[in-house]
Amino acid sequence: MREPICVLANAGSGRKSGARIAQLTEPLRAAGLKHEVRLIRKGALIPAAAQEARADGFATVIAAGGDGTICSVATELAGSGIALGILPLGTFNFFARSLGLENDPEAAMAQLLAGSEIPVAAGEVNGKLFLNNASLGLYPALLEQREAAYAKWGRSRWAAYWSGLRVLATYNRPSRMTLTVDGVVQVRHSPMVFIAQNAYQLEEYGMQEGVDLIRAGKLAVYIAPELRRWQLLGFALRIAVRMARPYRDFTLIGAAAVEIETRARRRTIARDGERETMAAPFAFRRLPDVLTVIVPVAGTS
Known part of the structure; x- marks a missing residue:
């Protein structure tokens, strides 16, 4: 995993307390990887937090949350070459599961540590990405x-x-x-x-x-x-x-x-499970290889 690493964690719902996030990111510290955890208390602040992480020069950004959180972070990282890691903490976690990541966040973190980077496509509507x-x-x-x-x-x-x-x-x-x-x-x-x-x-x-x-x-x-x-x-x-x-x-x-x-x-x-008011016309398109995403290496769990 490329350093430095920024973990953007949506702490606004579910089991995403600060203590829980610290527990899930402990393997980064144990591996000696240079990283920073940024807890986001409101979902509406996730895009700005992702923009800031991009501007701060992080090589890898790990988005911790559900599909909506992952989508918000991915929108801001699109085309940047920054590696996107996913720590699934949502209800369905469709995008994480599509990449072969375990639904259990501890297991998913282990996969990220041993993972590799691949280009991944996304959809777009009026300039905003969707992954599912x-x-x-x-x-x-x-x-x-x-x-x-x-x-x-x-x-x-x-x-x-x-x-x-x-x-x-x-x-x-x-x-x-x-x-x-x-x-x-x-x-x-x-x-x-x-x-x-x-x-x-x-x-x-x-x-x-x-x-x-x-x-x-x-x-x-x-x-x-x-x-x-x-x-x-x-x-x-x-x-x-x-x-x-x-x-x-x-x-x-x-x-x-x-x-x-x-x-x-x-x-x-x-x-991806989030709602937003947009102005017509509503233009949808597919963007090939717009994201760089960390996926498990075959045989890891």
Whole structure:
């Protein structure tokens, strides 16, 4: 691992106390590596902290947190050549798992210490990176409800699933969207467009056709059909039990770039579990090899 090393830890939620972070980063000290731990108390401050770490000349930045934290740090490191290490502390940790990192943070730190650097692609929407997926429509509303459920019951998969059912039960009507997919314009009425760039998450849900597109260097663009409320609940259930199929349950398109316009000039966009209001048009594209990421060496654990 290249020195000096900066550990950016999101201490705003979950089990990410200062004492816990100190315990997880002890192997860096034991290995004699020059490093600094910076605890971030509010998620909104993560981009600024990552910018500061980049300006301070760190050769490696380890992002400790969930997918949203990793995405925020990655956005600021993109194109810099600074090595990104990931210490998974979130609920799902899709990006970390896609790289072969253990879901257990102690084991993941051991993998980082013995790891190697590789170039990794990312998606981008209006200048902001996403590592797993980005979307507009129903999914950002689901994330808002999920955060409310986490605040009430704590972070768990069951709270996430329950919040999803609540959003679907209050769904009203689809949006009119104009999509320009690799230069070809089409108009759709859809409750949601979901754009994936990480094959691992799609594999978890048995969506092999999307996996094939991503491995071919494309974004996998999922367009939900125009559905009534009761139909949408069935659609969500088919996805949950891995029975949803493209061309029957939704439209799937492989694309290098997608631009979306809606009647609203500003919409909430979800990126790797975080929500942000952006101005139209919403331009999505794939950026090959934009990040330098530390991954496990085969046989390490």
